[in-house]
Amino acid sequence: xxxxxxxxxxxxxxxxxLMHYYHFVGEQLENGQxxxxxxxxxxxxxxxxxxxxxxxxxAIGVRGIPRVGFNARxxxxxxxxxxGFEEVSRGVILGAGRLGGAMAxxxxxxxYGLKICAxxxxxxxKIGSGWAGYVVQPLENLPQVVREExxxxxxxxxxxxxxQSVATFAIDAGVKVLWNFANTNIHVPxxxxxxxEHISVGLAELSYRLKRHRxxxxxx
Amino acid sequence: xxxxxxxxxxxxxxxxxLMHYYHFVGEQLENGQxxxxxxxxxxxxxxxxxxxxxxxxxAIGVRGIPRVGFNARxxxxxxxxxxGFEEVSRGVILGAGRLGGAMAxxxxxxxYGLKICAxxxxxxxKIGSGWAGYVVQPLENLPQVVREExxxxxxxxxxxxxxQSVATFAIDAGVKVLWNFANTNIHVPxxxxxxxEHISVGLAELSYRLKRHRxxxxxx
Numbered sequence: 001x002x003x004x005x006x007x008x009x010x011x012x013x014x015x016x017x018l019m020h021y022y023h024f025v026g027e028q029l030e031n032g033q034x035x036x037x038x039x040x041x042x043x044x045x046x047x048x049x050x051x052x053x054x055x056x057x058x059a060i061g062v063r064g065i066p067r068v069g070f071n072a073r074x075x076x077x078x079x080x081x082x083x084g085f086e087e088v089s090r091g092v093i094l095g096a097g098r099l100g101g102a103m104a105x106x107x108x109x110x111x112y113g114l115k116i117c118a119x120x121x122x123x124x125x126k127i128g129s130g131w132a133g134y135v136v137q138p139l140e141n142l143p144q145v146v147r148e149e150x151x152x153x154x155x156x157x158x159x160x161x162x163x164q165s166v167a168t169f170a171i172d173a174g175v176k177v178l179w180n181f182a183n184t185n186i187h188v189p190x191x192x193x194x195x196x197e198h199i200s201v202g203l204a205e206l207s208y209r210l211k212r213h214r215x216x217x218x219x220x
Numbered sequence: 221x222x223x224x225x226x227x228x229x230x231x232x233x234x235x236x237x238l239m240h241y242y243h244f245v246g247e248q249l250e251n252g253q254x255x256x257x258x259x260x261x262x263x264x265x266x267x268x269x270x271x272x273x274x275x276x277x278x279a280i281g282v283r284g285i286p287r288v289g290f291n292a293r294x295x296x297x298x299x300x301x302x303x304g305f306e307e308v309s310r311g312v313i314l315g316a317g318r319l320g321g322a323m324a325x326x327x328x329x330x331x332y333g334l335k336i337c338a339x340x341x342x343x344x345x346k347i348g349s350g351w352a353g354y355v356v357q358p359l360e361n362l363p364q365v366v367r368e369e370x371x372x373x374x375x376x377x378x379x380x381x382x383x384q385s386v387a388t389f390a391i392d393a394g395v396k397v398l399w400n401f402a403n404t405n406i407h408v409p410x411x412x413x414x415x416x417e418h419i420s421v422g423l424a425e426l427s428y429r430l431k432r433h434r435x436x437x438x439x440x
Contacts, residue, residue: 084431102318204239211304
């Protein structure tokens with residue numbers, strides 16, 4: 001892996017935590033709850049250790065003032081810069097089913113520098129129809145769109161059984177990063193980055209908490 | 221937090237990693253790639269350190285045989301038991317929009333012990349309509365359904381501005397665990413567990429990788 005501005009690569013667990021801090025601090029500011037925020041406040045909301053919050057923020061160069069806290073705007077700005085939200089990336093959605101439609105109609109991506117440029121499907125009955133302001137295009141148009149619109153990223157919302165072949169087609173078309181929402185692993189060449197968004201990963205935590213809750217109630 | 225069967229509480233990062241191992245090992249077995257799996261194989265696919273894989277598996281009581289690996293079925297069975305997939309939990313979906321519809325039509329929850337029992341919305345035009353085999357019910361029916369069907373969990377797929385009031389209503393109705401897909405934080409009493417599934421958390425990693433990719437290309 002290449003080096004980042006701080007001379008090392010941030011692991012995905014750190015990136016995810018930064019994003020959670022970003023949300024929390026952003027909401028604090030929006031709600032007018034003060035221009036400083038402490039690691040203890042962040043840690044409490046996210047059920048984590050304040051030491052780790054400080055360590056993560058120090059790793060991206062944000063330092064707090066003892067007994068005062070962190071400057072909220074500095075936290076937000078630094079995270080935006082580190083994560084690259086200020087540089088626009090261009091993406092497409094592959095698969096115009098319910099999930100693809102939900103993605104297409106989500107207007108929040110722009111805040112994170114992602115512009116969704118087109119929506120594709122293989123299903124002849126879907127092609128040409130409108131979804132959240134996009135006209136569904138046939139998948140064979142993808143290589144041209146990737147070239148002409150400089151697409152970096154594809155969101156994969158096809159059924160599991162189509163995921164690998166559609167992913168391979170997108171990579172051949174020049175897509176560098178895949179965001180996989182199909183509930184299956186896909187294999188990609190080393191230079192391509194794929195993030196699997198298994199819904200079941202969230203379920204793992206919920207199921208565990210429910211089981212614990214049930215036991216504590218039964219034993220009470 | 222209460223103690224688990226192993227005498228300590230597993231952190232959510234560990235739970236998420238266990239779920240990734242579960243998928244990887246499950247696919248290995250399904251594809252007939254052998255009854256054993258090594259920590260190195262798991263670590264490579266997931267871009268992580270093999271030592272951490274061994275540490276996580278040791279934490280749930282699974283030990284490998286040196287130079288052979290882990291018994292794939294034992295890994296799967298232990299993770300299922302630890303995460304509670306063998307015990308059925310009952311859930312509802314609150315919000316019959318595109319995302320709620322996608323959730324309702326996802327048949328994979330049953331594999332993880334989650335049974336979706338009903339789908340609710342506030343919008344009069346949606347109530348009574350069919351979505352993926354569910355008839356959309358008015359939100360005011362929720363307390364009765366929670367009571368009669370012993371609902372533990374609610375999936376929140378309402379718009380951000382409705383999230384807090386719908387969450388509070390669900391908690392008052394007796395829901396113990398919330399899975400929040402609305403893009404906003406919600407506040408809950410201490411005894412309720414909420415998992416925020418911000419789509420932007422995934423975006424953080426993708427945006428970071430894209431930025432890095434772009435720089436390495438420009439400097440090449």
